[in-house]
Amino acid sequence: MxxxxxxxxxxxxxxxxxxxxxxxxxxxxxxxxxxxxxxxxxxxxxxxxxxxxxxxxxxxxxxxxxxxxxxxxxxxxxxxxxxxxxxxxxxxxxxxxxxxxxxxxxxxxxxxxxxxxxxxxxxxxxxxxxSSQGPYLKQTGVLKVPGGTASPNAPGPALDTERLLATGANELVVSGQTGVWFGTVMDNTGGIYRSAAANLTGDSGGPAVWHVPGSELPSQDNGFQASGPWAGITKAITLSFPPFEYTSSANILADLRARDAAAPKGVYGAGFEVTTNP
Known part of the structure; x- marks a missing residue:
């Protein structure tokens, strides 16, 4: 692994x-x-x-x-x-x-x-x-999933930004050394998404956005560009199938809020919002 x-x-x-x-x-x-x-x-x-x-x-x-x-x-x-x-x-x-x-x-x-x-x-x-614009991905805020399953890191009640994508019906679009990839969320164990969207060693921490239904997927016609709310970061390549894992933004934001509530002076990153700068 x-x-x-x-x-x-x-x-x-x-x-x-x-x-x-x-x-x-x-x-x-x-x-x-x-x-x-x-x-x-x-x-x-x-x-x-x-x-x-x-x-x-x-x-x-x-x-x-x-x-x-x-x-x-x-x-x-x-x-x-x-x-x-x-x-x-x-x-x-x-x-x-x-x-x-x-x-x-x-x-x-x-x-x-x-x-x-x-x-x-x-x-x-x-x-x-x-800047919200990477080489391939423009991030349009933070993913919110009203009514979805809460991250295991979420204090109760969970915020919409601390809720997880359902498997089988959602796609991640990711960016790394080899360009931009997309794939369906096939598994979600503890807020760790597993998808066929590819990554390589060195892409750890890199961006994943949610493919908004009806929006363009990256292709040669649009210069392999895509946009969507921030959904997570690259975590690992595993021996499972599909092999590519992503830590959900819900997990990160929930843990930040929980740590912030427990810290007298707060913590860096609590209440994180993606920049609106182009």
Whole structure:
């Protein structure tokens, strides 16, 4: 089972952060879904991918990726207020950090003990511009499923954003290294969607949107573009069929709300909304 784990040594990252302190203040650098990210400017492989970009209820500028992209037991499963874990655009590490990791699930927990909570919260720096438009996918808000089955992470009563897509009648459209793919949600175990929509190692954390019935699917005729509300992030390639797993946005948003309610000062990412910036 390929779980695509990236190793992050935070002690080394701190040194790299000091060295990158004079990062270019290129205002307007666009950060968007499907942007590939790394955690050291000297290591552009392995890498992960951004799944969604927006803001939280506290006004923080947020990007979301997969929790299993980082391994460091000293920082897992807690808020990281210090800038010890920078995140770089893989295609432009010279810019300096585009943001800093504020929370991630321990990879062992994410893949075994906490399979429904495999996510990472990144606070973006002021020098970047948030965008809802990735190379292939335009995200039109956050998926809401009125009356659907609640995520197992949802406090009661669950919000519409914390409810899950039904299997067999819904499609995911995903974006990664090999372009854009779509496939029916064939299984939903604990808010982890299984679909034939393909991904590769490095696509972890990348975007998945819901195919709105009646809207165009990506094709050569429309430049392989698609739009829809954010529905989740790439999680894993497994030995099951179909092999591709996606952590639902419902799971992530529900866990953020539950953690926020338990934290005296709140948590980064709570109340996340996808940016409306083009």
């Amino acid at each position: 390929n779980r695509r784990l990236c190793t992050l040594l935070l002690s080394l990252v701190v040194l790299w952060t000091v060295g990158a302190g004079a990062a270019r203040a290129d205002e307007g650098k666009r950060v968007h879904n499907a942007m590939q990210i790394v955690f050291s400017p000297s290591m552009t492989y392995p890498f992960c991918t951004i799944g969604a970009v927006g803001t939280d209820k506290y006004g923080h500028r947020i990007a979301i990726s997969a929790g299993h992209c980082i391994r460091d037991a000293a920082y897992a499963d807690r808020e990281i207020h210090d800038d010890v874990a920078p995140v770089y655009d893989r295609a432009d590490t010279g810019f300096g950090p585009i943001g800093y990791v504020r929370y991630f699930k321990d990879p062992e927990g994410s893949q075994t003990g906490h399979p429904t909570k495999d996510y990472m919260i990144i606070e973006l720096v002021p020098q970047v511009t948030l």
